[in-house]
Amino acid sequence: MASIVATADEAVAGIAHGSTVLVGGFGLAGVPMDLIDALVRQGATGLTLVSNNAGNGTAGLAALLDAGRVRKVVCSFPRQSDSQVFDRLYRAGKVELELVPQGNLAERIRAAGAGIGAFYTPTGVGTPLAEGKETRVIDGRAYLLEHPIKGDVALISAYKSDGLGNLVYRKTARNFGPVMATAATTVIAQVTEIVPVGALDPETVITPSIYVDRVVQAAAREPGACGVC
Amino acid sequence: MTAAAACDAETVEHARRGPLSTDELAARIALDIPPRSYVNLGIGQPTRIADYLDPAAGIILHTENGMLGMGPAAHGDEIDDDLINAGKVPVTELPGAAYFHHADSFAMIRGGHLDVCVLGAFQVSARGDLANWHTGRPGDIPAVGGAMDLATGAGQVLVMMSLFTRSGEPKLVPDCTYPLTGVACVSRVFTHHAVFTMTDNGVLVNETFGITLGELRERLDIPLVSGLT
Known part of the structure; x- marks a missing residue:
């Protein structure tokens, strides 16, 4: 069950140096901008960042x-037209990259949340990303062994939360939020709106409150106000 | 289905015209997408195929950031920051659309539920190996995204690419020199100059555009199978 907190700074309090932080979002949809900004202010360093992308423009990640x-960045798609900050740090050797196929990224996070020790998948067989991984042939097909990705913290964005932390999402901003919510010790969600317990139709809840630790209402943001979208 | 039927066909030479334009190529690929199929169009050029799908064919587009029933690009008031495609372009939803999280989205791909994907490529080998995620050059930042999952999991993997590099080197090659995305995964290759099908007997040329089969044989370093031989 979640605590509803007043500010994003309160929401990210206590994130330790060296933490593995799962950050939801794909492109700019579903990126928990307030929580990331608060994490910058909070000052934790030596972070391992797990997210689909490695930052757009100059804000957020x-x-x-x-x-x-x-x-270290663990992601599927670091290089984009506006990933100049990551590009510079990577080329200067200041950040390590673990490149993970997007389906493996999602499934490794899901596995961590579901208590799975490791799993075999055909994605990546015969490619450079198979190097160093155990290969096994099952029913005539080759598979690679992939391990879970567990976070110390997950920062996600959702549309609405009730007072318990039951979450619903909106359109493609859902993306990694629901799986990341299952896979971290402390799960922190920023939401557009907090509604009373009982106000969400239980049939529509995507992330049940059992996964969520802290919820904060996001600051109102004009569409396009991020300056990139 | 389409590919099997194409294997029996003789090569059709359209030598008295130029190569296809990219829009003509997109339209040509659209013809080969089976009605009522679930399809993922890769980011970049394959996205254009959507413009040429017959609305009456009931084809449903999947975008790996969590949506089935994706509609055309959004314009003006339709733009919603929470509704984007895998290329991070604002899109619309069609009646019957569905949203889901990333692990479900990639379960659709990896579990063999997606009928067709169309991907761009740096190179394709004669046995259908695909290279499309990394140039392998030092200093270049790789970005794999969902390409390895799509290459491994989709029912049919179609490639849309130019047949030659800007310097005239063939991109359909005996063996890929770029790092692989998937092994023996491509079933058909659509280019501005010709359409190819990977068969157990070799690479079959289905159609040529602005080039004869004989000229094609001179420019490619791979054996080509044809009904004309």
Whole structure:
């Protein structure tokens, strides 16, 4: 069950140096911008960042990277037209990259949340990303052994939360939120709206409150106000 | 289905015209997408195929960031920051659309539920190996995204690419020199100059555009199978 907290700074309090932080979002949809900004202010360093992308423009994850807080990025798609901050740090050898196929990223996070020790998948067989991984042939097909990705913290964005932390999402902003919510010791959600317990139709809840630790209402943001979208 | 039927066909030479334009190529690929299929169009050029799908064919587009029933690009008031495609472009939803999280989205791909995907490529080998995620050059930042999952999991993997690099080197090759995305996964290759099907007997040329089969044989370093031989 979640605590509803008043500010994003309160929501990210206590994130330790060296933490593995799962951050939801795909492109700019579903990125928990308030929580990331608060994490920059909070100051934890030596972070391992697990997210689909490695920052866009200069805000959000790019700002966290630019502040030198990130030791390693685990992601599927770092290189984009506006990933200049990551590109610079990577080329300077200041951030480590573990490149993970997007389906493996999602499934490794899901596995961590579901208590699965490791799993075999055909994705990546015969490619450079198979190097160093155990290969096994099952029913005539080759598979690679992949291990879970568990977070110390997950920062996600959702549309609505009730007072317990039951979450619903909106359109493609859902993306990694529900799986990341299952896979971290402390799960922190920013939401557009907090509604009373009982106000959400239980049939529509995507992330049940059992997974969620802290919820904060996001600051009102004009569409396009992030300056990139 | 389409690919099997194509294997029996003789090569059709359209030598008295130029190569296809990229829009003509997109339209040509659209013809080969089976009605009522679930399809993922890769980011970049394959996205254009959507413009040429017959609305009456009941084809449902999947985007790996968590949606089935994706509609055309959004414009003006339709733009919603929470509704984007895998290329991070604002899109619309069609009646019958569904949203889901990333692990479900990739279960659709990896579990063999998706009928067709169309991907771009740096290179394809004669046995259908795909290279499309990394140039392998030092200093270049790789980005794999969902390409390895799609290459491994989709029912049919179609490639849309130019047949030659800007310097005239073939991209359909005996063996890929770029790092692989997937092994023997491509079933058909659509280019501005010709359409190819990977068969157990070799690479079959289905159609040529602005080039004869004989000229094609001179420019490619792989054996080509044809009904004309």
